[in-house]
Amino acid sequence: xxxxxxxxxxxxxxxxxxxxxxxxxxxxxxxxxxxxxxxxxxxxxxxxxxxxxxxxxxxxxxxxxxxxxxxxxxxxxxxxxxxxxxxxxxxxxxxxxxxxxxxxxxxxxxxxxxxxxxxxxxxxxxxxxxxxxxxxxxxxxxxxxxxxxxxxxxxxxxxxxxxxxxxxxxxxxxxxxxxxxxxxxxxxxxxxxxxxxxxxxxxxxxxxxxxxxxxxxxxxxxxxxxxxxxxxxxxxxxxxxxxxxxxxxxxxxxxxxxxxxxxxxxxxxxxxxxxxxxxxxxxxxxxxxxxxxxxxxxxxxxxxxxxxxxxxxxxxxxxxxxxx
Ligand code: G3H
Ligand code: ZN
Numbered sequence: 001x002x003x004x005x006x007x008x009x010x011x012x013x014x015x016x017x018x019x020x021x022x023x024x025x026x027x028x029x030x031x032x033x034x035x036x037x038x039x040x041x042x043x044x045x046x047x048x049x050x051x052x053x054x055x056x057x058x059x060x061x062x063x064x065x066x067x068x069x070x071x072x073x074x075x076x077x078x079x080x081x082x083x084x085x086x087x088x089x090x091x092x093x094x095x096x097x098x099x100x101x102x103x104x105x106x107x108x109x110x111x112x113x114x115x116x117x118x119x120x121x122x123x124x125x126x127x128x129x130x131x132x133x134x135x136x137x138x139x140x141x142x143x144x145x146x147x148x149x150x151x152x153x154x155x156x157x158x159x160x161x162x163x164x165x166x167x168x169x170x171x172x173x174x175x176x177x178x179x180x181x182x183x184x185x186x187x188x189x190x191x192x193x194x195x196x197x198x199x200x201x202x203x204x205x206x207x208x209x210x211x212x213x214x215x216x217x218x219x220x221x222x223x224x225x226x227x228x229x230x231x232x233x234x235x236x237x238x239x240x241x242x243x244x245x246x247x248x249x250x251x252x253x254x255x256x257x258x259x260x261x262x263x264x265x266x267x268x269x270x271x272x273x274x275x276x277x278x279x280x281x282x283x284x285x286x287x288x289x290x291x292x293x294x295x296x297x298x299x300x301x302x303x304x305x306x307x308x309x310x311x312x313x314x315x316x317x318x319x320x321x322x323x324x
Contacts, residue, residue, distance in 0.1 A: 001323060002078045003046070003088040005143035008114045009183065010322050011046045011088065012145075012223040015246040020316030021237065023308065024048040024225075026094060026251035028055040032258070033076050035301035039308030041084040044319040047308075048115070048247065049077055050094035053103065054158040067106055074112035087321045090114030092147070094249070095160045098123065098131050108142050115145035117186070119160065121152055125172055132180040140181075147247070150176050151188025153227050155196065157251065165190060165202075170210045177220050184223050184247055187211055191228035194252055198233040205239045212244030223247055230256075237314055248315060254304050261303035265296045 015022050025036050027049050040047040056069030074091055081089045093116040096104050107113045118135040120128040132148040139146045151168035168187040190203040215221050223246035230253035272290030312318040
């Protein structure tokens with residue numbers, strides 16, 4: 001089922017209270033959307049799908065009309081999710097910078113999303129607070145949740161690029177949450193966007209705990225968001241959740257899964273489209289039963305489905321849907 005903002009709030013409140021993590025999965029294509037929504041449903045978990053500005057432009061084709069792309073992705077998710085009454089998925093706008101303010105408002109007013117991220121983390125703290133507050137005021141009128149960020153996450157995520165890592169300062173996090181009233185707070189604690197290995201990063205999960213404790217102490221407890229979570233070890237996931245993380249963002253891992261599963265297929269089935277050297281041109285017949293796109297894309301879809309179910313078991317969200 002496609003979740004309302006209120007329901008998504010319940011999902012995160014439950015996750016925070018019972019200390020499990022909700023996986024937020026970046027998507028562009030129908031193949032990914034099907035694999036992941038079926039995965040959430042099979043795991044008995046709620047979840048979030050995320051679309052970036054770049055994903056929406058891509059989805060629109062040559063026009064790159066971001067609004068068309070968002071409508072397309074949102075309707076695929078809403079229609080597909082309606083088949084599954086026992087697991088809820090929402091749709092989130094990922095890393096929308098202030099340039100995309102009008103786009104955020106468009107998605108909110110047209111009920112395309114359940115939550116949005118305003119990423120003004122490259123601005124000064126004051127400016128970040130001002131812009132985020134503006135988004136929160138509009139979003140909350142429409143029952144839409146808002147995620148905001150301070151600090152800077154290293155790596156590349158779509159149009160968001162940073163060569164440096166700026167760890168979030170707990171006192172700034174408190175000021176930001178109090179002044180903006182965001183629903184979800186993204187902290188920069190050493191994870192990287194893109195290909196990375198958990199063992200090789202300087203992960204400061206102690207900062208998550210410090211921020212969480214400070215917010216609780218000041219009566220503004222929030223779900224904390226971990227970006228760039230693709231390369232993390234199992235233990236890092238567990239510790240992050242224990243320290244206050246409720247939303248765990250994954251993109252790169254699924255991209256690898258999709259590519260790997262399809263590469264394995266074509267390694268096996270190469271001769272369905274490539275003539276073997278020992279067969280003559282006259283005798284070679286390509287195998288339609290193997291090159292029909294449904295035959296190979298399904299391997300990517302199934303792999304993502306399986307990976308997501310593993311993630312849900314790892315983060316403890318399996319069998320915890322608010323709809324069960
Ligand atoms: O916002 C999206 C995420 O932070 C994804 O990061 O590609 O490293 O998994 P990732
Ligand atoms: Zn991110």
